[in-house]
Each structure stands twice: as structure tokens, then as C-alpha cells.
Amino acid sequence: MAHPDSFGAKRRLEVGGTSYTIFALDALRDRGFPGVDRLPFSLKILLENLLRLEDGRAVTAEDIAALAGWQPNSGADREIAFTPARVLLQDFTGVPVVVDLASMRDAIVALGGDPARINPLQRVDLVIDHSVQVDYYGRPDAFEKNVELEFERNRERYQFLRWGQQAFRNFRVVPPGTGIVHQVNLEYLASVVFQNEVDGELQAYPDTLVGTDSHTTMVNGLGVLGWGVGGIEAEAAMLGQPVAMLIPEVVGFRLTGRLREGATGTDLVLRVTQMLRERGVVGKFVEFYGTGLTGLPLAARATIANMAPEYGATMGFFPVDEETLAYLRFTGRDEHLVQLVEAYCKAQGLFRTDETPDPVFSETLELDLGDVEPSIAGPRRPQDRVPLRLAKADWEKNLSAMVPPEKRAATAVVGNGTSFELRHGSVVIAAITSCTNTSNPEVMLGAGLLARKAVERGLSTPPWVKTSLAPGSQVVTEYLAEAGLTPYLDRLGFQLVGYGCTTCIGNSGPLDPRISDAIRENDLVAVAVLSGNRNFEGRVNPDTRANYLASPPLVVAYALAGRIDIDFATEPIGTGSDGTPVFLADIWPSQAEVEEAIRTSVRSEMFRRKYADVFKGDERWRNLPTPSGDLFAWDPKSTYIKRAPYFDNLSLEPTPLTDIEGARVLVMVGDSVTTDHISPAGNISPNSPAGVWLREMGVAREDFNQYGARRGHDEVMVRGTFANIRLRNLLVPGSEGGVTRHLPDGEEMTIFDASLKYRAEGVPLIVLAGKEYGAGSSRDWAAKGVKLLGVRAVIAESYERIHRSNLVGMGVLPLQFLPGENRETLGLSGTEVYTIRGIAQGLAPRALLDVVARGDDGSERTFKVVCRIDTPVELDYYRHDGILPYVLRQIAAQPAS
Structure with a gap:
């Protein structure tokens, strides 16, 4: 079909002897839209997407x-259709994606179709980075040992991904041990301007993407529009x-000034993060502007x-400028691409300079970089x-809230060779990890320099601290070695443990059993300090009840101190080899x-x-045996x-919607319940429903692996739904973990067992x-598992963006209390029988x-709720019982080509 080009936007752009077709934004200005020039840069990229x-x-x-x-705060509710240039996956989320695609091939065959029609139409890159765990650490062979494990x-998951690589078109896999997905994207995969042949013409247009990891937004720092989706x-x-x-x-965030001495990009x-959370930016774009960008690496x-x-934002966008071009050259991108990025962005009004007029934003806030001071974040939320x-005083306040006064002095002596004392506030994990900071030479080399100075003064890491270094790419270890800093990090226990997402995703590995036992037996509040982005309860390690985010140099500092309750300004971090106190x-x-160090x-x-x-x-x-064929042999x-169960017995037409009658509450929770x-x-706990099932299947405890690694199997994951050890289900007051009460008899049991009993009784949940509700990672299993438990609807006060859309995508109805109302104001105990009307009609x-x-x-008690199906397309998905059945029916209904 010919492109309508209603606004006459199609133009030619010559760059380095190559001619490109572009869709020019200034065509809109000439057609009566003078405000296009002052649109936020992020909206200009969306606008080009629609034009093209x-x-x-x-x-x-x-x-x-x-x-x-577009006018700021116009209250417009117009829906648009954004088509990204590519899709980015990591393996925890990528394996279930490939499982679903393979299952869709089976389903379309059952409907009489061709399996080859189920194929990515956009470029898809999957980076295997979430499967390495820190089992070995603090030893020269830690990396090799962890990779072997x-x-x-x-092995089975990797063979499956290799099958997908040959079975599906437009699907590439970056093997394990390469780096963290977002750093690989930043340093290699992202092009800023995409080139593609369309209808015989070479087109140039902005590189855009969606990714199955919420931190896909990292590439926004390169001027690439994209965000995390389920x-x-x-x-x-x-x-x-x-x-x-x-x-x-679009919220504009103005940056001015420069960072002061001692403050880092992490600070x-x-x-x-604190400022924007306080402002409230859920569902909004944040775009950074101002003269402070010019000096910001x-x-x-x-x-x-x-x-x-x-x-909480959909993304945090930085426009393309001279720093972007310098970074592309520095990371080895082709010179023609750099020239194309510059020429294209300048032609489209997408290139920022200090003279660029400020865009018009919905609202703004401002920060002088000189006001930023060294900080940490915790003990539970970023x-x-x-x-x-103020960190020591804040710790004391938090500890008082977690531990009653009579237990504040609890300690444990750990013996067996070296004896040491553990107490509340002992740092037992110090991890330089995650995509957030390990892409930043400033803080990585800063950590190495601090380690060198510490070793030279005779400091060492206490024996109870589990230390690890998991960089985002192999380049990091290259420049640490080039700077001569690797031996000093090694001396303090920060040996390389792997290239991938480790402690931040819960792959911190077990603590020394003696330490773990001492923490549990004495109910100690042990601490993890990590250079990550997530520190939610129960995520980092089951033995660390307090978790703090910090820059890599501060991770090393806390590792040396061995405790969180230190005032670095007034207390020494340790005693030097000359007997004198050493301060941070x-x-x-x-x-x-x-x-x-960066320069050299x-x-x-x-x-x-x-x-x-x-x-x-x-x-x-390369030596993994790889299955072949269009259909996977399960x-x-x-x-x-x-094989995913969502397509079992699928008909070509969806069944009509019905109201929800006679439902029971399976889980009732408070605020800030995350996808974790x-x-x-x-x-996976051996006594959890998932652990019991694995044992019944003959899997040894040491081979359980993580929930994240088993996302390709619904029997494990449905049993793991609501199985977090820190979940507080208010139907069982005072409890922690995956337990509930079956109603009306009130019998306590696991949430999974209760769901089976309700299903047998024909009771919706x-x-x-x-x-x-649903803050945190873009975890599709937080919606898939809920669906498989038999949950038909969620009623919450508010939702995080990705999880709300994931619920709709699985055919689970997200409902929202009216402003000022919640279960407490409405007097709901959770023991009632619920009927939800208005679904079947209208x-x-x-x-x-x-x-x-x-x-x-x-x-x-009757009350009203808002249906949080936000768009007509989402309503189509819900009518089809989810986005995947909807897409499958669309493909099956198309005539064969």
C-alpha cells in the first residue's frame, strides 16, 4: 500500500555519498503547526514515527x-500507535518470549495455519546476562567457576535459545559472558539513527525500541527513544x-552547573530519583535539558x-548533542553512522546545543548539579x-523500626578458623554490580583508585563480607587492568565473578553457611550494599533484611568498614599498617x-x-547441540x-465477556507491592510449592536454580506466584510469605493450594x-502467574505503568478505587464475596x-471503581483474553500469501 504522506513530509537527505529518504518534521510547521519546533525532543521522535x-x-x-x-496538560486522551524499530530482550524475560512464540506456532498449526507465519517482523536482539550467579567469589578462578556452573x-535453556536463533527470522542472540543487556545496547547495538530498506528505498529514521527489561531506558541517555514493556x-x-x-x-528536568568534588554520577x-518520585511522574516522559547537560558525560x-x-517515569530522555557524537566515536561506531546521526538530527531539529530554545513542557523542575552530595539509598526502596x-543516624532510626529494643544488642560469634562477631548492621554483601553504574568509567575507576589507596595504607576487607565485581561489559575489565587497578580490587576480594546482572536481580548467590545460620538463628538485620538500582525486600538475598544502593567507590568503602553504622566523616574506616587510623x-x-585514569x-x-x-x-x-526445525520438540x-498453556483449545472467535460473580479475595496487600x-x-525455597514440585520431578536441591531461570515453565512459575518470603498478605495478619486463608472456612494454606481449591469449587478470584501495585521490574510472570492462579481482576489504589498493561495483556482486569477511597475507607475486610458488574455490557x-x-x-457494600483498560486497543486485547490470543487470531484470519 502506498504511503499517504498527507503532510508532504517525504524528503531526501544526502550523507557521505549515500542518499536517504526521511520524513521531515518541518513539513508540519509549514502545514500550520508552528509549535512543532518547541515540542520536547522525545515527542518529536514519536511524531516522526507517525509521519513515516x-x-x-x-x-x-x-x-x-x-x-x-500537542499542548501541555491539555488533558488529551488521544491514543496513538507507536511502532519501534527493534525489540530488546534479556534471557530471564527472553526465554518465556521464545516459549510463547514457539507455542503460538503449535497453536496456529492446530488452527490449520502455517507455523512459519509466526516470526518477528522487527529486529530482535536477546542478550543472555541474567543467569550468572555469584557462587564463587574472592578467588582468582571465580569467573571461570561461575561460568561453568x-x-x-x-544448558537446556541455552539450547532452546539456540533453536530459536535458527528457527525465527530477525532474531539474534548475544551469548552469555558478554555483558549486561543495557550496556551492550548502549555500547554496540544502538545506532541512534536507524537505516532500513523500505519499498526499495533506503530510509533513515530514529532508532527506537521496546525492551523486556524495565531498565531498557538506559539507552535514553544516548538519545534513543525506548522503554521497558512486558x-x-x-x-x-x-x-x-x-x-x-x-x-x-512530558516533565522537563532542567540541569545546571557541575558536580562538586567528591560527588559521583550515582549520587x-x-x-x-528522589526528586522525581516526590513529584510523581508515573506514566509520563521525563526529558532533561539545560546547560548542565553540556558538561555531563x-x-x-x-x-x-x-x-x-x-x-516511576516511562523514560528519562536526553537529546542528541556533541557528547552523543563523541560517545559514538569513542565506542567504535562506524564514522559514516556518526555523520548520519549528526546530519539527520540537525535536519530534523533533534540536535541540542546550549543555544537551543527550551522546549515547552507539561511541568518542570530544576537541579543545580553543584548541590548534589554523596548519598546512599535504602534500606528498602531506591x-x-x-x-x-546522615547515613548512620538514619540507620539507627530504621533499625529501631525493624527490631524491638530488647533485641537491639543481639550478636553472633562465627567461628571455624577465623572468629568474628556479627551484629545488626554488619555488611555481609558488598557488590559492584548492575547495569546502572558498571557502564560508567568514572565510578568504576573511582572504585579501583579507592581500592589501591586502601591497600597501600594496609587496609583489608573483613572476613564476613561477600565481595564481588560483575561489570556490564568486558571493556570494563580491560580499562581497570590498563589502569593497573585490578590487583588492588582483587586484594580486597573484588575479583571478577561474571559479566551480567547478578546481585541486583537476586543472583547474589548464597552466603557462607556459617554466616547465614548465625543471621537466622539470632534474627540479625544483616546488610547488603550494592551499586545497583533495586533494593526491594527479599530481592538481593534472603539473609539481608536491609539493602542499600551506593556508588561503586562507596561499595568498596562499606566493604572495608564491614558495617553500615559508620559515620565516615568522624570515624575511621580502619587502621593502617602503620597503626594510624585511616578515614574515608x-x-x-x-x-x-x-x-x-579515564584519559590514559x-x-x-x-x-x-x-x-x-x-x-x-x-x-x-558454540559446542552446544542445537535442535532444528520450525516446531520445537517439547x-x-x-x-x-x-509449551505455554494460554493457547490450549483456542478457538478462532473469542468467548463473550461476562461479569465477575461470587469472587473471593486470594491476596490482600498494602502499598508498594512490587513485581518481586x-x-x-x-x-526457590525447598519448602515452597515450586520447591516441592521440583523435588517431585526429581530435581536435586542444588539444581533448583532461580525463579528467573525457570520462567520458561509455567508449572514452576504459577507455584512461585506470590511466593516472596517478605510478602505480607493481610488476609493472614502477622504473616510473611506465600500464605492465605481459604474462604469461607478460614483454613490457612499456601496461596497456590488455595487457588487449586477455589478452582475446584468454581470460585473466581x-x-x-x-x-x-506492581512497582519494579517489567516482569510478565507477575501477570501470567496471577492469571494462571485464577485471578480475574485486581482492585488497587494505583498501578505502576508496565504491570497494569501486563495485566490487561493477560486478560486480567485492572480496576482502581476512586480518588480518596481504598479498602480501609470502604470498610473491606477481604473476607467478603465480590461481584463486579458492567463488564458484560458496555x-x-x-x-x-x-x-x-x-x-x-x-x-x-457497593462502590464504584475505574476500569484501568486505558485504550481501545487494550479493550480488544481484554476481549480476546489477552494480547497473545488476539495476535494469533489476527494472523490466523489473514489469507495465506
């Missing part, structure tokens, strides 16, 4: 006009479905962009920033020292060399990979929740529905 993909159906001239005429545990949405995007979205409000992002921008999920100077200020590297140690050829064979993998990867004995609470990613986006809660005494 106008087809009169999914994208109309009216859609383009609506976005071109990774392949042993995940695996379900990503699959739809792969299969040609645009991402339906409401035109967003800056913790301050930004791209790695620091990427750090801020990375943590958009932590401050937004809970604490200035380092004595070993903290100056900004000049860090800059010199980080070189462009390192990136070119490390990424030259990025898809090749090591010998282990192994019924597998405990890792199983709903679908944990860490260790709901969840009652507070504010920020369901519409944002409609008001009636809920009737009938108590055991026959009394009834």
Missing part, C-alpha cells in the same frame, strides 16, 4: 495532527502490532536514564535517598585522579575489539521449558491492593464499574 508510518488505519492524519498540535544449570507486549511488537499509547505528558541519580546520562523505573553524612577522606580519589586507560579500540565477534560466544556456547520431562513480591526472581476504557461486596452476615 501513516497508513490511514493504525496511523491517521488526525493522529499526526493531534501530536503535532551457569552452563551446567542453564514480554507479552514485546511479542506483539515483534509480530507487527504497534504499541498503543496515550500521548504522554546524582539518587537525588534525581554520557555515562552519567545513561545512569540517570537507567533508573527511570525507580523514579527513592529513599540518605545523604552520606584519606583514600577517596580526587576528580583529577579519576579524569586522568579507556580507549576506543577496546570497544571495537570486544564487540568484533559479539554473537560468536565461547567454546561452550520434552515432557523438562523442568525448564514447557508477586513473582520473585531469586532462590480477585486481589485487593494499595498504592503503586465495557469501555476508563469506564466506571460497580462492585458489590457481601459480608458473611449478608450485609452489602
